[in-house]
Amino acid sequence: MDIKEIQNLIKFVAKSGASEVKLEMDDIKITIKTGGEERDTTTFVQQIPMSAPVAQTVAPAASAPTTAAPASATSEDNSKFITIKSPIIGTFYRKPSPDKPVFVEVGKSIKEGDVLCVIEAMKLFNEIESEVSGKIVKILVDDSSPVEYDQPLFLVDPS
Structure with missing residues (x-):
């Protein structure tokens, strides 16, 4: 080339x-x-x-096998979780406004329709609601970070 x-x-x-x-x-x-x-x-x-x-x-x-083993163990652990992904491109916020508490924390139980975060796109704040019920296992994005379409935001344990 x-x-x-x-x-x-x-x-x-x-x-x-x-x-x-x-x-x-x-x-x-x-x-x-x-x-x-x-x-x-x-x-x-x-x-x-x-x-x-x-x-x-x-x-x-x-x-190579030593680096591949932890990655496969992680993917097996994450396979039982549901990944909630960003439906739009924008800026991820965990709070509705700077002086309000966060929508969800790790360990919090959620149900379908609960607001998980807000994504700001073109000066519009879009509430992202849960499509599943379960418990938040991990928040994959930092507050005020840019997110892409289909980027994983949360891991939820449905059990």
């Missing part, structure tokens, strides 16, 4: 609106990250030598 193809790929990703794209080929790895409103584009290109000694390729392979 030459520099011209990489530049065309960067332009394509920036126009597509994707926030991150990773491309791995035989001898090259490319990660392109684009910012939200600012449209900052960061590109990482890593050239992998084709004639790497066997000792170098064996060491990462041996460490």
Whole structure:
């Protein structure tokens, strides 16, 4: 892949609106990250030598199962939870206003229709209601943080 193809790929990703794209080929790895409103584009290109000694390729392979095991354990633990995702792009707020208490805390029981948070989009504050009943296990987004469409916001234990 030459520099011209990489530049065309960067332009394509920036126009597509994707926030991150990773491309791995035989001898090259490319990660392109684009910012939200600012449209900052960061590109990482890593050239992998084709004639790497066997000792170098064996060491990462041996460490791969140890990094994969915690990730698979986490996904198994999270599989019993329901993920509540953002229905819109905007700014996530845990409170209806700065002087009011938060809508929900970790450990709080919720029922269908309860307001979980507010997402501000274009000066409109949209209340996000729960579609499930259960208990809040984890809040995945910090207060006043930007969120994307379909981004996980809460983990709920339905039992």
